[in-house]
Amino acid sequence: MSEDSKEKIVAGAYRALTSLGYASASVKDIAAEAAVAPGLVHYYFETKEDLLVAAIEYGCRGISADLLPLAGMDALEAARAGFRTEKEQLSGSPDVYRLIFDMVGVGLHNPKIAGAVKSHFESRRQVITAIGAALLDQSRARPGVALESISAAIWAAFIGISVQKLIEPDFDSDGALDALAEMVFAYIPTATREGV
Amino acid sequence: MSEDSKEKIVAGAYRALTSLGYASASVKDIAAEAAVAPGLVHYYFETKEDLLVAAIEYGCRGISADLLPLAGMDALEAARAGFRTEKEQLSGSPDVYRLIFDMVGVGLHNPKIAGAVKSHFESRRQVITAIGAALLDQSRARPGVALESISAAIWAAFIGISVQKLIEPDFDSDGALDALAEMVFAYIPTATREGV
DNA sequence: GCTGTTTGGTTGAATGACCAACCATCTTGG
DNA sequence: CCAAGATGGTTGGTCATTCAACCAAACAGC
Numbered sequence: 001m002s003e004d005s006k007e008k009i010v011a012g013a014y015r016a017l018t019s020l021g022y023a024s025a026s027v028k029d030i031a032a033e034a035a036v037a038p039g040l041v042h043y044y045f046e047t048k049e050d051l052l053v054a055a056i057e058y059g060c061r062g063i064s065a066d067l068l069p070l071a072g073m074d075a076l077e078a079a080r081a082g083f084r085t086e087k088e089q090l091s092g093s094p095d096v097y098r099l100i101f102d103m104v105g106v107g108l109h110n111p112k113i114a115g116a117v118k119s120h121f122e123s124r125r126q127v128i129t130a131i132g133a134a135l136l137d138q139s140r141a142r143p144g145v146a147l148e149s150i151s152a153a154i155w156a157a158f159i160g161i162s163v164q165k166l167i168e169p170d171f172d173s174d175g176a177l178d179a180l181a182e183m184v185f186a187y188i189p190t191a192t193r194e195g196v
Numbered sequence: 197m198s199e200d201s202k203e204k205i206v207a208g209a210y211r212a213l214t215s216l217g218y219a220s221a222s223v224k225d226i227a228a229e230a231a232v233a234p235g236l237v238h239y240y241f242e243t244k245e246d247l248l249v250a251a252i253e254y255g256c257r258g259i260s261a262d263l264l265p266l267a268g269m270d271a272l273e274a275a276r277a278g279f280r281t282e283k284e285q286l287s288g289s290p291d292v293y294r295l296i297f298d299m300v301g302v303g304l305h306n307p308k309i310a311g312a313v314k315s316h317f318e319s320r321r322q323v324i325t326a327i328g329a330a331l332l333d334q335s336r337a338r339p340g341v342a343l344e345s346i347s348a349a350i351w352a353a354f355i356g357i358s359v360q361k362l363i364e365p366d367f368d369s370d371g372a373l374d375a376l377a378e379m380v381f382a383y384i385p386t387a388t389r390e391g392v
Numbered sequence: 393g394c395t396g397t398t399t400g401g402t403t404g405a406a407t408g409a410c411c412a413a414c415c416a417t418c419t420t421g422g
Numbered sequence: 423c424c425a426a427g428a429t430g431g432t433t434g435g436t437c438a439t440t441c442a443a444c445c446a447a448a449c450a451g452c
Contacts, residue, residue: 002401021305023219027438037403042439098304105301107363108294109217118364145378149371152360153379156372159359160352167303168314175345176352182341183349183383198427222411233429238413 006044009034013055018095022052022106049112056103056116059096063089067127075134082131083181086158090165090173097162125155139188154184202240205230209251214291218248218302245308252299252312255292259285263323271330278327279377282354286361286369293358321351335384350380 012034016025027048031038045051066085070078090097100117107114128151136147143150157180165173208230212221223244227234241247262281266274286293296313303310324347332343339346353376361369 005401021301023302024305026436028436038438039404039440040402043401048438102301102304104359104363105217105298106219108298109220114363121360121363143375143378145375146371149368149375150379152368152372153353153357153376156356156360156376157349157353158356160355161349163300163355163359164317164348164352167300167310167317172345172348175342176348179339179341179345180349180352182339183346183379187379187382201427223413224411234412235414235430236428239427242413244412 005036005040009036009041009044009051010054010058012036013051014058014099017052017055017102018059018098022102049110052103052106053112053116056099056113056120059099060120062093063096064123067124070127070131075131075138078131079135079184080181082128083177086161087174087177090162090177094162094166097166101163101166121155121159124158125151128155135188141188143187154180201232201236205232205237205240205247206250206254208232209247210254210295213248213251213298214255214294218298245306248299248302249308249312252295252309252316255295256316258289259292260319263320266323266327271327271334274327275331275380276377278324279373282357283370283373286358286373290358290362293362297359297362317351317355320354321347324351331384337384339383350376 009030012032013025013030016030016033019025020029027041028038030051031041034041041048041051045054066089067082070081070085073081100120103113103117107117129147132147132151132154136143157176161173161176161180164171164176205226208228209221209226212226212229215221216225223237224234226247227237230237237244237247241250262285263278266277266281269277296316299309299313303313321344325343328343328347328350332339353372357369357372357376360367360372
């Protein structure tokens, strides 16, 4: 029953963290949420920090799964689907975003947590880069800046829209995502440099 | 000497918070940084929370000042200057960003802090909206989405680029900002809808 | 089949450190 | 001389982590 309990603790940590936040969620809270004795938490995880890293990864698993279907699509379709997925996740299950941005704050002063956030960012950026590469290839466009920079900017906008939505619940994240999509799709065909 | 001490405490809080983070910076740390007795902090601020709100506002004052000259410029010039300023601030004095994103994390579970962050976001978004309005006016463009959504998306990208830079010091924020600028400037002239 | 033992998992109380907020007490400028 | 300003020790509470004890299932020898 070992792995079972460990998973229960991680899931409990995830729930406790999203609802209470890093600062307020004590190990006791997490244990209670996982329906487990406080001591057991430290049987499986050396420190609270280690547990939080596991909780972040646990939370990100769902997001990655939602992004998987994009792989098989046509580039343009995948791009549109990406925007749609972001909209749905932001309105439907903001918990993961809540956790991530809580961890961004913690990560600013905590390398181990920063590493977990960083790898999530990287994997998201890679998905965008892949779609962007296919898209540019299709339209034979030649942007004046590196593709990596473009996808970093787009992913940045996703991040910023999420942050604004979380801080201001009235924020029109759908509108902002539509605006972003319009800008990106308008940019692609025009991004053809004279040279070559 | 009243205001003097209060200011010293706020400045000390700002320094302590950027270097240690919200979670680790104790009132005692702040007092030490401000070269003041621990008790004095609570003489001027009812709670630690109140002090932090003041520290955020203190930190944002500098940013707002840097943005002031944009007001008198030509729209296109102001837009370019805005991108340049963002680049400089991000590389030159990341402390404010550090504080802000630490507070985003805290604000997710703390309404008072969230309010301070929110008002900073709003004021930055307004600057972008103002420049965007002038720019669209000049080029007689008619975007298919609300101007507010466009500026929200652009500000979002600024946010996201800062976050990535803070979490991954190697992140090429200049490249991402260039890519963003290219997208935005490519978008403006094409944003002319057939109708009207 | 039965007993004694080992082992992996689990418990919750105890420990020691730390912190925000309070307050009794001084200091000083007006 | 008296507030307003400033001090730093005290208080009550919380927290991560540790630990000694407990349990149940697997297993050994007989």
